[in-house]
Amino acid sequence: MIKISGLSKSFGNLAVLNGLELFVKKGEAFSILGKSGTGKSVTLKCIAGLLIPDAGEIIVDSITVDAANIRDLRTIRRKIGFLFQGGALYDSMTIIENLIFNLSHHLKIPRAMAADKSENYLTLVGLKESMNKLPSELSGGMKKRAALARALVIEPQILLCDEPTTGLDPITSGEISELIRRLHDQFQVTAIVVTHDILCAGIVSDRAGVLEDGILKYTGSINELAGIDDEKVAGFFKSPL
Amino acid sequence: MKRFFTHLYELASFSFRFVKEALVPPYEFGELVSHLEDFGSRSLPLVSAIGLLMGLILALQTKPTLARFGAESFLPAMVAISVVRELGPVITALIVAGRVSSGIGAEIASMRVTEQIDALEVSTVDPYHFLVVPRVIAAVIVLPLLTAYADFLAIIGAFIVMFVTGDMGWQLFITSTLNSLSISDIVPGIAKTFFFGYIIAIVGSYFGFRTEGGTEGVGKAATSSVVFASFIILIADLVLVRVGIILFG
Numbered sequence: 408m409i410k411i412s413g414l415s416k417s418f419g420n421l422a423v424l425n426g427l428e429l430f431v432k433k434g435e436a437f438s439i440l441g442k443s444g445t446g447k448s449v450t451l452k453c454i455a456g457l458l459i460p461d462a463g464e465i466i467v468d469s470i471t472v473d474a475a476n477i478r479d480l481r482t483i484r485r486k487i488g489f490l491f492q493g494g495a496l497y498d499s500m501t502i503i504e505n506l507i508f509n510l511s512h513h514l515k516i517p518r519a520m521a522a523d524k525s526e527n528y529l530t531l532v533g534l535k536e537s538m539n540k541l542p543s544e545l546s547g548g549m550k551k552r553a554a555l556a557r558a559l560v561i562e563p564q565i566l567l568c569d570e571p572t573t574g575l576d577p578i579t580s581g582e583i584s585e586l587i588r589r590l591h592d593q594f595q596v597t598a599i600v601v602t603h604d605i606l607c608a609g610i611v612s613d614r615a616g617v618l619e620d621g622i623l624k625y626t627g628s629i630n631e632l633a634g635i636d637d638e639k640v641a642g643f644f645k646s647p648l
Numbered sequence: 649m650k651r652f653f654t655h656l657y658e659l660a661s662f663s664f665r666f667v668k669e670a671l672v673p674p675y676e677f678g679e680l681v682s683h684l685e686d687f688g689s690r691s692l693p694l695v696s697a698i699g700l701l702m703g704l705i706l707a708l709q710t711k712p713t714l715a716r717f718g719a720e721s722f723l724p725a726m727v728a729i730s731v732v733r734e735l736g737p738v739i740t741a742l743i744v745a746g747r748v749s750s751g752i753g754a755e756i757a758s759m760r761v762t763e764q765i766d767a768l769e770v771s772t773v774d775p776y777h778f779l780v781v782p783r784v785i786a787a788v789i790v791l792p793l794l795t796a797y798a799d800f801l802a803i804i805g806a807f808i809v810m811f812v813t814g815d816m817g818w819q820l821f822i823t824s825t826l827n828s829l830s831i832s833d834i835v836p837g838i839a840k841t842f843f844f845g846y847i848i849a850i851v852g853s854y855f856g857f858r859t860e861g862g863t864e865g866v867g868k869a870a871t872s873s874v875v876f877a878s879f880i881i882l883i884a885d886l887v888l889v890r891v892g893i894i895l896f897g
């Protein structure tokens with residue numbers, strides 16, 4: 408369960424979030440749509456306790472993130488799989504080491520088991536052949552998939568995905584979206600997915616919202632959003648084809 | 649100027665954290681070993697060259713002066729003492745600061761701007777503990793070794809000068825070098841380098857961690873690391889020279 412109320416965050420005199428409200432039930436998947444620079448990544452980072460909000464409250468599974476001590480914060484983070492917008496793969500480690508590192512630190516799983524599991528997840532995102540490469544040797548889309556595998560391998564109860572399909576071709580985008588949906592259904596993951604890709608949002612999420620002026624302006628099912636008569640919302644639904 | 653003192657203040661609290669963090673497990677031995685290798689191999693070529701040059705220059709420079717007083721036989725002692733007590737530790741530290749501080753600064757800064765540090769935090773890994781502690785320990789181990797090695801090469805350099813000019817045989821050179829050096833030269837000389845190693849790694853880590861912005865932030869972190877580390881090394885040396893004199897005469 409993720410409950411955000413009155414979340415505000417500014418950098419200097421740039422107010423990014425301005426009283427944002429969001430409630431995502433346990434096991435629900437929610438997409439955040441929004442133009443570039445509206446604060447989508449900032450929102451995700453606040454949820455994971457990486458940025459400290461100026462005001463407001465964020466509750467993740469009964470723990471208040473913004474007021475949590477280190478131990479509580481760790482408890483929450485053990486449940487979180489985070490896909491960073493730029494991937495954030497550890498560039499000194501190979502792809503599979505990236506996954507193993509996360510498993511053994513996040514969940515304290517023994518190495519041999521971690522290695523098997525990591526390989527499975529890399530196979531799932533189609534990177535089995537490249538698992539011993541360094542991140543610098545991968546293409547943009549491969550990095551994204553590797554980073555997704557790293558977020559998923561810990562089998563998180565909460566999944567925070569920052570643009571999982573950006574930079575991928577339409578076919579891979581579809582596959583990745585389906586993969587997230589499948590894992591979501593299988594493990595009842597609570598997910599928040601930031602995306603510009605309306606197809607992805609449609610596949611992955613039950614509900615979506617449009618972030619604008621520091622708040623979630625419209626929320627509802629994808630179909631409901633498609634019917635809203637506001638050009639800024641409608642813009643996301645204009646298919647390029 | 650105000651920025652400078654803010655840095656010093658924040659740097660102090662950043663570096664005290666090391667003492668707390670170094671003692672708590674998990675101990676990252678794998679990281680430590682890879683940093684040892686990295687720092688050593690990164691500095692070795694330059695330290696070798698500079699060590700040898702230091703001895704050559706020092707000998708060439710002082711030889712005529714000593715000759716004027718008929719005191720050329722003191723040359724090995726003079727070189728050995730000034731290298732071991734002062735020049736070796738400081739010059740090695742400044743060179744290693746240039747290689748290693750900037751390297752650490754750039755490395756951690758790029759992890760910061762590409763969100764790798766955030767990723768560590770989400771994986772419940774304390775970035776300070778994982779990134780800073782092993783680097784500081786590695787630098788504290790490597791610098792004394794590099795300094796001893798540079799000292800040795802400098803003495804070889806001085807010997808080359810004496811040998812080429814035919815002023816002294818090797819037996820005499822070795823005995824007068826060894827006779828001139830006492831524990832009270834070697835201990836303060838090497839003891840300093842532990843502090844210098846600490847400064848080198850902590851300053852680089854500090855600037856890496858506080859980096860903001862994109863790739864230009866990475867470059868800035870690297871340069872600030874070298875400038876600050878060199879400066880603080882010299883200030884620390886000033887203090888440590890005093891302490892050394894009080895303790896060892």
Ligand SMILES: Nc1ncnc2c1ncn2[C@@H]1O[C@H](COP(=O)(O)OP(=O)(O)OP(=O)(O)O)[C@@H](O)[C@H]1O
Nearest residue numbers: 418421423441442443444445446447448449450492
């Ligand atoms: N650490 C930071 N320091 C200063 N400003 C920041 C920081 N992080 C984000 N911002 C600013 O906050 C605003 C929102 O950033 P954010 O990364 O959340 O955008 P976004 O909605 O994710 O955009 P995009 O779709 O392009 O990724 C931007 O104007 C950005 O410049």
Ligand SMILES: [Mg+2]
Nearest residue numbers: 447448492569
């Ligand atoms: Mg973003």
